[in-house]
Amino acid sequence: MRDSKDYAFRMDHVFKRFRRGDQHDSLRDLIPSLVKRAVRKDRERVLAPQEFWVLNDVSFDVKKGETLGIIGHNGAGKSTMLKHLSGIMVPTRGNIEVNGRLSALIEVGAGFHPDLTGRENVFLNGVILGMTRAEVRRKFDEIVDFAGLEEFIDTPVKRYSSGMFARLGFSVAAHLEPDILVIDEVLSVGDFAFQRKGIEKMRAIAKSGATVIFVSHNLQAVAEFCQRGILLERGRVIEDGPIDQVIRRYLDTSVSHGEQTSRGPVRAVSTTIAGLSGEIGLFPSGTKARIKVSLEATAPVEKVAVVVDLLDSAFHEVFNTSSERLGRRPLTLAAGERAECEFELNLHLGAGTYYLGVYLYRYDTEREYDHVFPATSFVVTNDRDTRGAANLYPVVTRFETKDAVQTASLRAQRPA
């Protein structure tokens, strides 16, 4: 192709087949499976009953210097796709072209050995990620400084906290100088401050002209960082375009996908948040919205209250309330009975992604019947440039030099 040099990489009708369940892992299972395989033809296209496409006809290309975010629910095929990009896995069918030195950061601290010191691991990990020893030596101080671990660099990493471990691992990776950087969820490590630092570092890498592919559940980080997005669903690309549009589509499809504990006789069946005219997913700050929680009892249950819990993208609590605390009496349900609880509220929130958790709770015995998190999520936009979870509708009413202030007040004192 004439213009293929403009591309950092491209995937061309890529298919990958996986098996559900156990593969034959010992010799005695081999013979029967070999026989089966010899009998069946056309292995490239046909699926056996236990098999499925984890990547199903994936095609897209990425220009040099582009920043691409890949989003999708768990099991949509994001990590598998990255493993194909980085050459760890080979597609069942289709082509993948990569132009340039690619570094894949799929796990921080890959190859770290607990018995080795931080210093030793930096060298080991650096070389594993594709640097030469001379390169690591040159950047060593910078790496350690970035991780903030000068004092502990000669301590075996088994004595590190998990945060320290992750910081050191990320720091090594951040100092690679790749043409294409592939990052899988590694920014979710470390504390908030370090995550910020990590994003800043990635931005610097992107600014230097590298192509960055970023996979994360942290939608806000993806939205902030990437220009373009790809949404994967069951191994297919179902949306490819500007990142905002892709995130919106993702949120549309992501109602009630969270983890559910459901240890009790009643469970939250669905949770939605929508504007008064029914819009979902994306809300301008200050919008009035309704949270609707449907619950269903599988056995008779007493005194159920609904708790809603709103968290920001760093999973810090922003807001929490419950039907009980707002003065509604708890419900008693018969087996099979359904109920619905609706809250109306104003989204005076700062720009960002928010997650809504739902608890079914009994206050007098402090029993938690069910907990779904995230029950749903949404994005708030704000045309005022503010940071933080609250929108306090600020305006600047005065900003002028001291002289101006004095003349103004003098003028005010002078009787008219």
Added chain:
Amino acid sequence: MREALRELLKNRELLYMITWREIRIRYKQSVMGLLWAVLMPIIITSAGVVVRLAASRISGHPVTPADIGAIGVKALPWAFFVSALRFGTSSLTANSSLVTKIKFPRLIFPISSVLTSLFDMAIALPVILLVLPFAGARLSPALLWSPLLLLIIIVFTAGLCIVFSAANLFFRDIKYLVEVVLTFAIFFTPVLYDVSLAGKWRDVLLLNPIAPLLEGLNASIGLGSAPGTAWIAYSVTIAVFLFWGSVVFFRRLEPRFAESV
């Protein structure tokens, strides 16, 4: 094959680091430290001495220092062979997190197991060299054979490690199979005894490709005579073909490692 060697050469720093890590971990936090490297050959030699003393009571032939020297000379490469094969077989599964997360030639793992065991042998070598003159060994031109013989042993060992590491990734029972075979292999391999003891079965024992190499080492170092070239040629052929075949086999399976480990 050429491609494989080029990739290894390109990743030599990585090979070095992985080997260095293995060595570092093996000797860090061990009471005996480098003595570990010497321990195995000493135990094998001691076992050989016991066997030979028992045999001499029956046959009436006295055990000479040269006999013991011969056991020592063969114990060292045998210890290398066993340790390399043991670590090599599980080298891919032991590093599964790297196999599934990072892209580089996976041949590095079995080969670094061989290099790590080679390091052990290099530590133990001076000990043997110090003892040998007392066992009657002397310098002779035949000594020049020994580096070549060692090299063939290394190539042969590497070939086996490469095959078994890949096989063990798909079938976890390979490791136990190798373990069992290694445990009993010392009876079929002339380490504690010489093939000449076997009389007319001598040639059968030499069919074991490592046997002519061990015997050859003993001839060149202990006895100061050149090894039997026909049998050495036989071992060389097997070692080279095994190594070549193992690399082809390994690289054919390599794309499936990440999803199968």
